Amino acid sequence: MIGDDVDRVLTKLQQLVAVPSVVGYEGPLMRHLARELHTAGLDVTSTEGGVVGNGARGGRVVISAHADRHGLICTAPGTFTYAAHVLPAIRGVANSHRHAFAETVCTRFGDEEVRAYDPRTGNTVADGRVDHMAVCGIDDLGIEVPVKGLDAILTATPVAFQGKVVQEGQHVQAQLDNVLGVAMALVLVEGGFDGTVVFTAEEEIGASWRYLNHELLRHVQAPDTLIVLDTSPFDDTEAVDVGAVVLRWRDETARFSVPTVSRLIQISQSHDIPVVVKDRLIERLNEERRFNGRDELPLGRTELGRLVRGTAEFVNGATLQVPTTMYHTNAETTSVTAIANAMRVLRDATD
Known part of the structure; x- marks a missing residue:
């Protein structure tokens, strides 16, 4: 069982x-x-x-x-913000952003494949990749994550990390x-x-x-x-x-x-x-x-x-x-x- x-x-x-x-x-x-x-x-x-x-x-x-x-939200043309930080800011909820945490986020997702999707259907709008060579930034909305390949998507579009499950021996990654x-x-x-x-x-x-x-x-x-x-x-x-x-x-x-x-x-x-x-x-x-x-x-x-x-x-x-x-x-x-x-x-x- x-x-x-x-x-x-x-x-x-x-x-x-x-x-x-x-x-x-x-x-x-x-x-x-x-x-x-x-x-x-x-x-x-x-x-x-x-x-x-x-x-x-x-x-x-x-x-x-x-x-x-976790994922990203397009907050302006070509600008992508860590969703867990931008949502509280949009809703007027207090939230603090530290430069050290920005570096952590970019380290976590550097070079990851991502996809912008339609929030109603889940269908992919465009594919992109986190730019590990660029530097994360912090503004009033939160942590900006540099992404390549999604310049044409609309503001307020969510961006998810590509789903994958990897099993190596007894370990499972996702x-x-x-x-x-x-x-x-x-x-x-x-x-x-x-x-x-x-x-x-x-x-x-x-x-x-x-x-x-x-x-x-x-x-x-x-x-x-x-x-x-x-x-x-x-x-x-x-x-x-x-x-x-x-x-x-x-x-x-x-x-x-x-x-x-x-x-x-x-x-x-x-x-x-x-x-x-x-x-x-x-x-x-x-x-x-x-x-x-x-x-x-x-x-x-x-x-x-x-x-x-x-x-x-x-x-x-x-x-x-x-x-x-x-x-x-x-x-x-x-x-x-x-x-x-x-x-x-x-x-x-x-x-």
Whole structure:
């Protein structure tokens, strides 16, 4: 079963990365996901902020995954801005831009093939490539990324990184955040999951929790079980190679459900699956950094943390994350073992 799960997740991954879903312009992928959930037999509702599928246990057991990915937006003829930064600026939301981060973005996507697409249909308008020889810039709207070959496209056109999945031995590379979580949820549904699945938009700008909350409030009471799927970045490959699942007791904004997190830990231990508790790991690293006079690492913010804080803890749950390296790139990497272990825990937790 678990081996079959991995094969199905990888097949879904191939299909999903081919559909563009730049943050703020997720329409083509959301329509694809609505069809998938409908085919699987769920009652499907499309909303402004995502797609919801409800089965017989709708509202009681909820799985969520954000479906947006990083990309660019054409903000003027020949000018392309990192979407996760330009959208808050356009909407009047406070956002800070650092030159160091601009360099990071260009390093992440230098020389990557991209495609401008029609946000209504998902059809490709033109192909281009990030110019790794040019320098990223920062203006009032955010981080400008130099792109060759798209001079003729219209302002406000989204530009996605070309979708590709590469498997080398036990490692899987793609723009995994968070199409991997979406693929896992779809495989769970096709295997008979009859709760609620919520695919949200705009997580990369911190807005997705509002869409998730809107769906949960339709059921009046908080779910018995809420699990939010995502990837989790690491600087080295240890967690990836051992196939760890990544859990949290908290993030920067909120503490998570003790019963739900405890259950995920128990399930993992029952299968001898390694567990990394990310907030505890960061706290240990920060003890060393304080001792050495270095700046502390942030605990990080999650969709679930924003939801818990935004609902004054009325809604709570747990994150279930797959460890990756090369975070937020087109070569974000995890392992077959990590995917298999996350699916095993997810299945047991939602039975």
